[in-house]
Amino acid sequence: MNIFFMALYFIAGFILLGVWGLLAMWLERKAAARLQFRVGPPWYQNFADLVKLSGKEMLIPERANSLVFIFAPVVSVLAAAAAGTLILFRAGDAILILYLLAIPSLGAIIGGSSSGNVLAVVGISREIKLLLGYELPFACAVIIPALKSGASTSLAGIVSQQQAGGVFAGSVSGIAGFVIAVFSLQGKIGLVPFDLAEAEGEIATGSQIEYSGILLGLFKLSRAILLAAGPLFVVSLYLGGFNLSSPGAAAAGMLKYLLVLVLMILLKNTNPRLRIDHALRFFWGGLALAGMAAILLAFIGY
């Protein structure tokens, strides 16, 4: 595949995932509103937010390192889109995607630390701890499908193995891995029980506090793309992926995606925000141990 087609794939994936993610974000807000007996925003709300942010003034604080400050959101959104495109076209390697999915958080950390704001520093210190926390169980959740498909880490191999011989979530270690993946994804995207890095009430959106205009919009967009790509990744790893060969198969893939997304939205709306030490104890103590036990189970064939 030459570089031109790769660029074309990337742009198509970027646009598709951007629209998809903004709609998923609307679903998240709408579901939260309905659960609180409110009406909630209209479907085009996040598009309006993004267009509005692109028309606003872009402020760069005096104490900020302006180069890093501008590049951090750009890098986050590009990495999220790259990971999403690989998942969408089932082209990559699970380990590469794992690596790319960590970059948006790193972008938030670098951008926050370059902005020179005290509250941003509190936010990034939490973000770093969270990153260290959820990456371990998430890696466990990626290893399990790789083991089950005969030590192959290619996403296409994992999906075709499931389409031939039943989904991985049908086994004991598969169910455990699925639950672990959903919880770690919750931390990765920063949904409520683990949104302490951008806690709005106490540290005023943490690492994004100094961002305004289109740079803030890029952070929102990268979160939206993660909201599309993350559940798709879990669907590919555990629920047999999705294919677009027929309308029925596409609808089934969409239903699987919505299942994971709704699970995450319900987790978000039924839990209060955790404290950072509680979150770390949950990820390292409970979830990582469960992940390693699940890997052992997968290794002996359950």
Place this chain on the structure above:
Amino acid sequence: MDIKKRAFKRSLWVYHLSGGSCNNCDIEILDCLTPRFDIERFGMVLVGSPRHADVLLCTGIVNKKCVERMREVYDQTAKPCVVVAIGACACSGGIFREGYQMAGPLEKIMPVDVYIPGCPPKPEAMIAGIVKLLEKIK
């Protein structure tokens, strides 16, 4: 009307700025977010940083301690932004008009777009004020 203005009208992010208010107006502002009024229908959300804000909701007489800070927050807000004076104090000084701490009203500190009087104004009054503001934006 161009698309950016339309988007601006559909997505006002609100930053709540208190210039020494008695907390009554602040509580009424929070009432707008409750299920009964639910201003998120119109895309309005409360944000935590003035950098993200489109609307500054200012309450209270601006007392002498607050003047510099309020100017600072106004300068930090990403333009275009809209300033709304909430309550009798922010509009005119209210019963504290002759007070020794009075440095306001708000219009002395920053350009005000909408005045919403009342002590405190009802959430309905605030929504009506915002609707008038939206008519003004086009």
